[in-house]
Amino acid sequence: MKRIIYEINESFRIAFAQIRANKMRSVLTALGVIIGIVAVTLMGTAISGIDRGFQNSLAMLGDDVLYVQKWPWGPVEDWWNYQNRPIIRPESAERLNQIIEDTPGSLLEIAAPVVARGASVKAGENQVNGVAVFGTTGNYARMMSAEFKEGRLFNEAEAASGRQVCVLGFDVAEALFATTSPIDQMVLIRGQPFMVIGVLAKQGSFLGLFSFDSQAIMPLNAYRKYFGVHANSAQLRVKVRDKNRMDEAKEELIGAMRRVRGQLPGERDSFSINQQQAFREQLDPIKQGIALAGLFITGLSLFVGAIGIMNITFVSVKERTKEIGTRKALGARRRTILLQFLIEAVSICLIGGAVGLSLTFGLCLLLQATMPSLPVVFSFSLVIVSMVVAVVTGVVSGFAPAWGASRLDPVDALRYE
Amino acid sequence: MIEIEGVTKLYKMGSETIHALLGVALKIHRNEYLAIMGPSGSGKSTLMNMLGCLDTPTAGRYEFNGKHVAAMSDDELAEIRNREIGFVFQTFNLLPRSTALSNVELPLIYAGFSAQDRRARAIEALENVGLGNRMTHKPNELSGGQRQRVAIARALVNRPSIILADEPTGNLDSRTGVEIMELFEQLYDQGNTIIVVTHEEDIARHARRIVRLRDGLIESDRPAD
Numbered sequence: 001m002k003r004i005i006y007e008i009n010e011s012f013r014i015a016f017a018q019i020r021a022n023k024m025r026s027v028l029t030a031l032g033v034i035i036g037i038v039a040v041t042l043m044g045t046a047i048s049g050i051d052r053g054f055q056n057s058l059a060m061l062g063d064d065v066l067y068v069q070k071w072p073w074g075p076v077e078d079w080w081n082y083q084n085r086p087i088i089r090p091e092s093a094e095r096l097n098q099i100i101e102d103t104p105g106s107l108l109e110i111a112a113p114v115v116a117r118g119a120s121v122k123a124g125e126n127q128v129n130g131v132a133v134f135g136t137t138g139n140y141a142r143m144m145s146a147e148f149k150e151g152r153l154f155n156e157a158e159a160a161s162g163r164q165v166c167v168l169g170f171d172v173a174e175a176l177f178a179t180t181s182p183i184d185q186m187v188l189i190r191g192q193p194f195m196v197i198g199v200l201a202k203q204g205s206f207l208g209l210f211s212f213d214s215q216a217i218m219p220l221n222a223y224r225k226y227f228g229v230h231a232n233s234a235q236l237r238v239k240v241r242d243k244n245r246m247d248e249a250k251e252e253l254i255g256a257m258r259r260v261r262g263q264l265p266g267e268r269d270s271f272s273i274n275q276q277q278a279f280r281e282q283l284d285p286i287k288q289g290i291a292l293a294g295l296f297i298t299g300l301s302l303f304v305g306a307i308g309i310m311n312i313t314f315v316s317v318k319e320r321t322k323e324i325g326t327r328k329a330l331g332a333r334r335r336t337i338l339l340q341f342l343i344e345a346v347s348i349c350l351i352g353g354a355v356g357l358s359l360t361f362g363l364c365l366l367l368q369a370t371m372p373s374l375p376v377v378f379s380f381s382l383v384i385v386s387m388v389v390a391v392v393t394g395v396v397s398g399f400a401p402a403w404g405a406s407r408l409d410p411v412d413a414l415r416y417e
Numbered sequence: 418m419i420e421i422e423g424v425t426k427l428y429k430m431g432s433e434t435i436h437a438l439l440g441v442a443l444k445i446h447r448n449e450y451l452a453i454m455g456p457s458g459s460g461k462s463t464l465m466n467m468l469g470c471l472d473t474p475t476a477g478r479y480e481f482n483g484k485h486v487a488a489m490s491d492d493e494l495a496e497i498r499n500r501e502i503g504f505v506f507q508t509f510n511l512l513p514r515s516t517a518l519s520n521v522e523l524p525l526i527y528a529g530f531s532a533q534d535r536r537a538r539a540i541e542a543l544e545n546v547g548l549g550n551r552m553t554h555k556p557n558e559l560s561g562g563q564r565q566r567v568a569i570a571r572a573l574v575n576r577p578s579i580i581l582a583d584e585p586t587g588n589l590d591s592r593t594g595v596e597i598m599e600l601f602e603q604l605y606d607q608g609n610t611i612i613v614v615t616h617e618e619d620i621a622r623h624a625r626r627i628v629r630l631r632d633g634l635i636e637s638d639r640p641a642d
Binding site: 002003006007010017018021322323325326327328329330331332333334335336409410411414 | 466469472491492495496498499504506512514515524527529531532571
């Protein structure tokens, strides 16, 4: 046991002496590994970044909220069946809440209608275009996934009376009121004055498609006053009491909605119930596909690096055949020689891995600094994984030449010039 | 200590079979100083490889300190070479990037000595061959004679049963060669067993017993005059 430790120590010493003695060659060989490790680790950060982006985005939808909409989330083939569905009116939420209230032991808690359109928001000289303006009721407060940076949502009374108050998304508030607090300030939404009563905390974007921070929320009744034409088609958000019983809750909601819509038995639902889960089911295969393809492509570059290591180890064995013979004559066993060349290959890979990892780390910092919206995640587990990958690469690529070296006949090896 | 009997070695070179040794018998005792001589092709290198446990005979018996070598595995042979045999090569075969001290320590690593013991023993061995002041030098900073002394220190460091020297003066000028042979003389006086393989009569004359080979057979085996 002691002996093998001495042998390993000695092997590392030789390996590093060897690398020092053949600097150029070692650098070039390591370069292959460095490129491979950078590619693989960057891919890793990208994948975990995408994953985190997904999780964040899905969390914004709320994992205990069902969405009643005309269209389902995700692609449909028979679009004409959906096109002809009657719109979902905001008033349906009141009917739905009535039904929920009348159902003993209902799994549903509360419904709120949400209507939306884009508009510009202005305060003094500053203007933000393309803000998603939502109109909803006070019940919305009970299913919001966003937190408030300051202020609050309008209450039931304010909502009912259609008071001209609003809540701004983080980016909108930031753009309009850089230096002062927006609370109790007036903004013009589509030219109409609204008083800011709350600001949402920063949320980020949904899958990078649109930003949750560029929104404004106002009472439905105020919305109707000014955006009347767009106020008839809504989505209903329904909060569920127990998120572990989503499927049952969904069944109950379908039944309730059919009553609201006055649908006859046998008739197909004229609405879709959407939930976070549906998104997940659709996005997971895509995510896995990206991960698989990405890792395969970057794995190829690592493979090329591994071939470089194998090649240089073969050269090293060839060059040092006589040394192998000498070592064998002095009592080196097969294992000793095998270890020596394996450790040499692994050392180059480890050095390459460490350099590659630092490069990736630097690149991640750079990306975060220049493009903060990119979900780049450099995790500690990546360090472990890439070092393991480096060692495995070294062992796999160094094994064939090292095995050959360990099997050399000592007489032939000593005679080799 | 060494006893070989009816040792035969065949090599296959393509379709031809070469008989390098054709039934050789030899006994070597502790604290003998033996020279093996013969022209090239006589089988003396093969015999040396066999004695050094670098190779195993095709047929015949080889006993080393009572152990049967002919049937040993590669790793068992490595063990014997490590503990029982000290090699001295014509071309010194030092590791070029290691210091004299590290070179001498090498067999001790394979024997499983701790770093401390290795160092102490290697220093002792180097001092024994008169290189106490050259320990941190690398082979390319040493003269030919000094390199061969390092190699001899390396051969001695694990206190082997025999020292097996293959043309130890072949790469040295005659004056340095004489110095090396004096060193062997000294080691012999200290009680070591020495086998020198050479084709030079001058070198063989240092030994106490000369074995001459020709065409794979022992031609003569008698005390040196």
